[in-house]
Structures are given as C-alpha cells and as structure tokens.
Amino acid sequence: MLFEKLQRDERTLSEAGKLGSVWLGITQIMLAGVVFYRLYVLNQPDEQLNDFRTVLAISIFGHIFMQLMFGGLLPMPTKKGMLVLYLILAGAISGVCLAIYGMPAASEWQNTWLPALLGPALLVGAYSFVAWLGKRRIEKMIEG
Amino acid sequence: MSYITQMEKIQFENDLKLARVTINLSQAELADAVGVTRQTIGLIEAGKYNPTIKLCLALAQATNKTLNELFWIKGER
Numbered sequence: 001m002l003f004e005k006l007q008r009d010e011r012t013l014s015e016a017g018k019l020g021s022v023w024l025g026i027t028q029i030m031l032a033g034v035v036f037y038r039l040y041v042l043n044q045p046d047e048q049l050n051d052f053r054t055v056l057a058i059s060i061f062g063h064i065f066m067q068l069m070f071g072g073l074l075p076m077p078t079k080k081g082m083l084v085l086y087l088i089l090a091g092a093i094s095g096v097c098l099a100i101y102g103m104p105a106a107s108e109w110q111n112t113w114l115p116a117l118l119g120p121a122l123l124v125g126a127y128s129f130v131a132w133l134g135k136r137r138i139e140k141m142i143e144g
Numbered sequence: 145m146s147y148i149t150q151m152e153k154i155q156f157e158n159d160l161k162l163a164r165v166t167i168n169l170s171q172a173e174l175a176d177a178v179g180v181t182r183q184t185i186g187l188i189e190a191g192k193y194n195p196t197i198k199l200c201l202a203l204a205q206a207t208n209k210t211l212n213e214l215f216w217i218k219g220e221r
Contacts, residue, residue, distance in 0.1 A: 007180075008181075009199075010196055011181070011187065011195075012181065
C-alpha cells in the first residue's frame with residue numbers, strides 16, 4: 001500500500017475548505033497579475049488576454065456567487081448601502097475615465113457614459129439579488 | 145458583529161484526556177468510536193481544536209460523561 005487510508009472528519013473538511021479558499025484567492029491575484037503584466041509591461045493586444053480574463057472573471061464572480069448563495073459569508077447591503085456602493089463604483093470609474101480620456105462627445109454616450117453608469121448598477125444589482133436569494137434560502141431552511 | 149466578537153472571546157477547556165484514560169481507551173480507539181481521526185482527538189485534548197456540538201455529544205457518549213463534565217468555558221471551573 002502506497003498511502004495510508006484517507007480519513008476525513010469535521011476538522012479535516014473545515015481545514016480543507018479554509019486552505020482551498022486561501023489558495024483560490026492567491027491564484028486569482030496571480031492570474032490578475034499575469035493579465036496586468038501582459039497588458040501593461042509586454043503591451044500585448046487586448047484580444048490575446050480574453051481567455052485569461054474570462055477565466056478570472058468566472059473564478060471571481062463564481063466565488064462571490066457561491067459565498068453569497070450557499071455560504072452566507074458576505075453581507076447583504078441595505079438600500080442605502082446599495083446606493084452608496086453604486087455611487088462609489090460609478091464615481092470611481094467615471095472619474096478615472098474622465099481623467100484619462102477627458103470629457104467625451106455627447107454623441108458617444110453609448111460607448112462612454114452608458115457602460116460607466118450602467119455597469120456598476122448591474123454589478124450592485126446582481127450582488128444584491130444573489131445575496132437576497134441566499135438569505136431567502138437560509139430563511140426557508142430555518143422555517144423547515 | 146458583536147456576536148462574532150463575543151464568540152471569538154470564548155475559550156474552551158476540556159477533560160477529554162482524563163475521561164479517555166479513565167475508561168482505558170487510546171486516542172485511536174476513541175477516534176474510531178466517534179468516527180474522527182486520531183489527530184482530531186489529540187488536537188481537542190491539547191485545546192487546539194474546538195469540536196462541533198455533534199462531536200462533543202459523541203465524545204460525551206463514548207466516555208460516559210455529560211457535556212458539562214467534559215467541556216466548559218475557560219475560567220468557569
């Protein structure tokens with residue numbers, strides 16, 4: 001026999017979960033580092049990084065979704081919290097874009113203001129919706 | 145938030161080692177009896193792992209003790 005029999009209990013499962021979560025975070029940070037390095041140091045074209053960015057996005061959003069839906073590990077924002085979160089995100093994105101590219105032409109609103117203002121709304125909306133679903137799931141479990 | 149802080153402040157102590165030795169069980173035998181690894185029993189005895197209530201009950205049953213005899217909050221005994 002090459003290995004002893006694998007034994008699992010509540011402690012080993014809990015430790016495996018914690019370690020898995022930490023390493024997932026480290027992997028996501030490294031993958032993000034690779035994307036930034038290729039984009040801004042190697043100056044590779046945008047389309048060559050689509051595969052990396054897709055995997056990274058699925059990993060990050062999938063992780064957040066699972067935590068919200070099944071773990072109850074992330075907080076559900078209040079209406080005021082959603083508004084503040086949206087304003088911060090939209091303000092940050094708009095501010096950075098205005099600082100880099102300047103004020104866009106009014107006719108270009110579909111490619112400038114729309115994604116900058118609608119993107120954060122979709123993100124905050126999706127986060128809140130999944131958080132609500134997760135909370136409802138736990139409430140239903142409590143009700144039996 | 146305050147609930148988590150309060151929970152984190154609580155430290156457990158236990159008499160598992162004494163209870164186990166009293167009934168002449170090794171760590172491995174007790175581990176088999178309750179369905180966990182020997183390492184988990186060792187860590188509980190050393191105070192380095194807080195078991196779930198399910199495991200606490202199983203350990204109390206296996207050692208013929210009550211929960212209160214086996215586990216208590218540090219400073220309360």
